[in-house]
Amino acid sequence: MSDDTNKDQALSADDLASVLHGLASSPGRRITSINVSGRRVWIKRFDIEPLAFAKRLHWLVSPVLFPVFLRGSKPALGEAGVERECSKMAAFQAAGFQTPDVIYRSGATLILSDVSPVxxxxxxxxxxxxxxxxxxxxxxxxxxxxxxxxxxxxxxxxxxxxxxxxxxxxxxxxxxxxxxxxxxxxxxxxxxxxxxxxxxxxxxxxxxxxxxxxxxxxxxxxxxxxxxxxxxxxxxxxxxxxxxxxxxxxxxxxxxxxxxxxxxxxxxxxxxxxxxxxxxxxxxxxx
Missing domain, CATH: 1.10.510 (Transferase(Phosphotransferase); domain 1)
Known part of the structure; x- marks a missing residue:
């Protein structure tokens, strides 16, 4: 899913200001929930938490793990993480399954609609x-x-x-x-x-x-x-x-x-x- 597919969902100036305020109010938080134009949305940042050592180690040894069931996938950080998430949501939606809507994406930041409670x-x-x-x-x-x-x-x-x-x-x-x-x-x-x-x-x-x-x-x-x-x-x-x-x-x-x-x-x-x-x-x- 490219950025072009989300241009029609671009945030208004007021909404973008709310997003920037939410990000400024929660530096270092990977996931933040805020209200934008009367609706709850979730901001996900894929450039916040460094990958834990245990996860890095799992990925490094995965190619030799047996059974293959125990292998892990390559970590996707930054813009690659946004791309993976958006691509999978698009595939699920194309097959008729429910996911949050992508409201906005820019770089390593993704804004999704709320589908709570989990x-x-x-x-x-x-x-x-x-x-x-x-x-x-x-x-x-x-x-x-x-x-x-x-x-x-x-x-x-x-x-x-x-x-x-x-x-x-x-x-x-x-x-x-x-x-x-x-x-x-x-x-x-x-x-x-x-x-x-x-x-x-x-x-x-x-x-x-x-x-x-x-x-x-x-x-x-x-x-x-x-x-x-x-x-x-x-x-x-x-x-x-x-x-x-x-x-x-x-x-x-x-x-x-x-x-x-x-x-x-x-x-x-x-x-x-x-x-x-x-x-x-x-x-x-x-x-």
């Missing part, structure tokens, strides 16, 4: 019944995205909003599909969403319902990629039994919880592979 806030204030109604919508939307040949890259719950039955995706800052096969990148999307969901939902049967909402739609290749990754996880789960719970950090506990749940749900994946493969074959015959 899913983390929605779930925090939701009843058990509401939570169990929201999450299948999310997993089904993710399945449709993958079915359209797209990848989010880093679908944390804070990067998603569900409004009036529509799922909005944003913060497209990673592109794992550039460092691994598309199917693996899509399986990685599912894995990243599962990490917080399994940690927050104690009922495994409910988690299986969420997973099935994705399995019913997801491409067979993505499900197979997920199964391959779980094959890698099996010996890790065995070794984890040797680590006392008191020594397991939050990240490790979430990893183990999601891995154990997904390994236990492999039969669901096999059923979906058979059903989705049959459906795809039937559609090819009809066409």
């Amino acid at each position: 899913l983390t806030e929605q779930l925090a204030g939701a009843s058990e019944q509401e939570r169990r109604e929201l999450l299948p919508v999310l997993f089904a939307a993710l399945g449709r995205i993958h079915g359209a040949g797209l990848v989010h890259g880093r679908p944390h719950l804070r990067d998603i909003s569900i409004r009036e039955g529509k799922t909005f995706f944003f913060d497209f800052e990673e592109a794992p599909e550039t460092t691994m096969p598309l199917a693996d990148a899509q399986a990685r999307d599912l894995w990243l969403v599962m990490l917080p969901v399994v940690a927050a939902e104690p009922d495994a049967d409910q988690c299986r319902l969420f997973l099935r909402a994705w399995l019913d739609i997801a491409p067979v290749a993505a499900i197979l990629a997920l199964r391959r990754f779980l094959g890698f996880c099996r010996p890790v789960l065995g070794l984890a039994r040797l680590v006392p719970v008191s020594l397991q950090g939050g990240d490790l506990r979430r990893f183990l919880g999601a891995a154990r749940f997904l390994v236990a749900a492999i039969s669901d994946m096999d059923s979906a592979i058979a059903a989705n493969g049959h459906r795809a074959g039937s559609q090819q015959v009809k066409s």
Whole structure:
């Protein structure tokens, strides 16, 4: 998406003054929310936070990591970060999916429309019944995205909003599909969403319902990629039994919880592979 595509959305002099005031009032902040012409917008700066050492190290060793599922995409900073985000939003919108609107972009700064509340806030204030109604919508939307040949890259719950039955995706800052096969990148999307969901939902049967909402739609290749990754996880789960719970950090506990749940749900994946493969074959015959 080039700057030319946003010239018709150029800010008025008053709006631009509000943006400049917001930036001046929050130096060093990567993301700022302000009101412009009576509406809330988000200013994202891709030239603020230096890339953390751990992320730089991950990128440097990514080419040799196995399985490929664990590789990271090349960091996009400055104008490259704006370009990546805008390009991904344009691809999602072209395929009929919801994202924030690009209001303005200039250099390493991007201004987006507001689509809050984010899913983390929605779930925090939701009843058990509401939570169990929201999450299948999310997993089904993710399945449709993958079915359209797209990848989010880093679908944390804070990067998603569900409004009036529509799922909005944003913060497209990673592109794992550039460092691994598309199917693996899509399986990685599912894995990243599962990490917080399994940690927050104690009922495994409910988690299986969420997973099935994705399995019913997801491409067979993505499900197979997920199964391959779980094959890698099996010996890790065995070794984890040797680590006392008191020594397991939050990240490790979430990893183990999601891995154990997904390994236990492999039969669901096999059923979906058979059903989705049959459906795809039937559609090819009809066409």
